[in-house]
Amino acid sequence: MAYQHIEGVRVWGNPDSGALAQAKMCANTGNVVQTLLMADHHKGYSQPIGGVVVYDGQISPSGVGYDIACGNKAVRTNLFAESMKPALARKMDEIARKISFGVGRVNNEKVDHELYDDPDWAVFKAVGKQEHDKLKALAQSQLGTVGSGNHFVDLFEEAGTGRVWIANHFGSRGFGHKTASGFINLAAGREFLANAPGEKMDQPPVLLDLSSELGDMYYRAMKLAGRYAYAGRDYVMKQVLSIMGAEADLEVHNHHNYAWQEEHNGKQVVVVRKGATPSAPGQVGFIGGSMGDISVIVKGKDSLENRDAYYSTVHGAGRVMSRTQAAGKMNWKTRARNGGQISAEQMMKAVRDYGVELRGAGTDESPFVYRKLQEVLDAHAETIEVMHVLKPIGVCMAGADEFDPYKD
Template sequence: MCERHYEEMPVDGGVPVKMWTRGVPVDETARAQLRAAARMPFIFGHIAAMPDVHAGIGATVGSVIPTRGAIIPAAVGVDIGCGMCAAQTTLMASDLPDHLSDVRGAIERAVPHGRTMGRGNRDKGSWGEPPPDVVAAWQTLSERFQRLTEKYPALARANHVTHLGTLGTGNHFVELCLDEADRVWVMLHSGSRGVGNVIGTYFIELAKKDMRRWFINLPDEDLAYFPEGTDHFKDYVEAVAWAQDFAALNRRMMMAHTMAALAKVIPKPFGAEVQAINCHHNYVRREKHFGQSVIVTRKGAVRAGTGDMGIIPGSMGTRSYIVRGRGNPDSFESCSHGAGRAMSRHQARRRFTVEDHILATEGVECRKDADVIDETPMAYKPIEAVMTAQTDLVEIVHTLKQIVCVKG
């Protein structure tokens, strides 16, 4: 085990927060959110903050929250099961076409992305008519979803099969990358899409109603929780597990469609999954830590148990990493999920210009317009500093640099 890198933030009236943030800035809003969560009576031992930690809605992004006897839906959030998928191919950089715009175009045609605002038109980020493989994949989830909607009819209105195998917006992406040996990888980032959002939002509001009904005062309403043993706890665990399965399947479908698209524009036959990884970074599961069974919520954090393979992306113009977990018990066997935002989307749009973005993404075939300024590399923390801060959590297996990036 490498030297420990965390610093401990004591919390009056709560458990401490162990923070892997040396050399990485942490804003005071994020610290306040961490302190509020640490004061909840059912936190087990301590909270772990990853080096990409930053303020979020409901809970701090980049936090690992272990609990006993309760679960906080807003700590999981509304993009349940959001995560990464990466696959190494047998292609080399020299096998790619000279014009990478053709590659980007092929991926954009194969994977619905973005979002159409307003009514009257089909959302461009969904399927108008889901292809047969998507319909078949949906059948593996539909029976469990029907059971959920019989108990909670409001969930039935969510986009589900029409979003399966689609990207979304914001920081979700599909990338073509080269590793340190010029081998070609496909890497993508997305979650449970519209149906996960509806499930997350519904149960977050349900938890808040329960708190009000039981006259439980909270330091922050977003810390509303379900006590273990209640019907709502059981139902939420079932719903969140389903959404996590949807998210993992969503990434697998996108990966399959991306590989098929590449085969149309790259004449050389290639293998698609020499090495493949599919990992969540917004999720909850029951695990054993320090000899106890606990509920671990990772909000923008990846499981990094001994030997676990994970993916830590940078930004549109920086490196990303394939990592192997070291199983550090103090982090509840976790690591960061990316570089982490250094500023809000609004701040990034005010501070940077299209010209700044073009310069920062030089050499990457990607969107270079005003609508992606909030995703420009400067809006994120330096990925190198983030990786340095967590050398006791993971070891780097591969270093990737994107050459094509598709965003919604």
């Protein structure tokens, strides 16, 4: 087996001490069946990113995290990179102009969607009219916006075929964030719309019994946020396909911050994956590298090790440098940064050398802050099969000075 057993935690790749300490804390809190760390793991809020915790009858709002249903949609288009590269710079300009990137942004046009009539909005009505109206208005205003941090719209060239792929990465936006903070508040006896609790990175997970009223409400609200994230990624993908003048003939779509009710070893359990991609046998997923590295389409193997992984794999390359280490601290009064280890010039040279047309992005998303994707894929070679290798040719993200409160 390619994983290690470390004090009850199954660990793929090289153990990070901070993330491992968080995983061990999760393993010792609540009705835990198994705790795992994928090879791209690093510290997160309460549950490590790249961490998977399997519960018997419990669900964790802090484990799913603030960016509920963050995930990726990727499509293969009918375009070929060689023929479209002369227009690449112009197309990237149009993507940056037409798609809304950044914190708190609202869509340029209001998007009608059947999701706003979803019966699970009743969960928020049960919390209170003010809470329901505020979150629904926020959801309606932000559907189809991408956000900031490591959220993106990328164009890729497939190795071997030259086909152009499009991928996006984001979640349920402000609606998901307020849903998470709201239920974490309710679990602590606070008002739903109170400020998000002070984030102590290493605090124990917040747990709800799935059979309790609050646990059932959170589970339904989380699933609604999941459908909302899917709708947002679908909408953005449709826009980008239109900008490119392209059609899609294959699509891959999955969450990596979510809780699933699944059967493992003959037992119903709740699998909380934070920054981890589901990889059931035959299940297809997108795993993104940095803007100066490959991304891949993978398929879960029917193997003993994949079963041991509770059908989970990496969601990206994994950070090796924090945002502050890379970009320095931001003085929001002067709009100046200091103390960063990576300069904008270093980042731009690396991206240019890799052949990427970049729009937006700060040095905290530069290739230097991530592991090489192949390293973490190798650690999971017995659980997933790589189907398509994608090289980025266009990357569009929020600008360098966007504060990102959602972490990952």
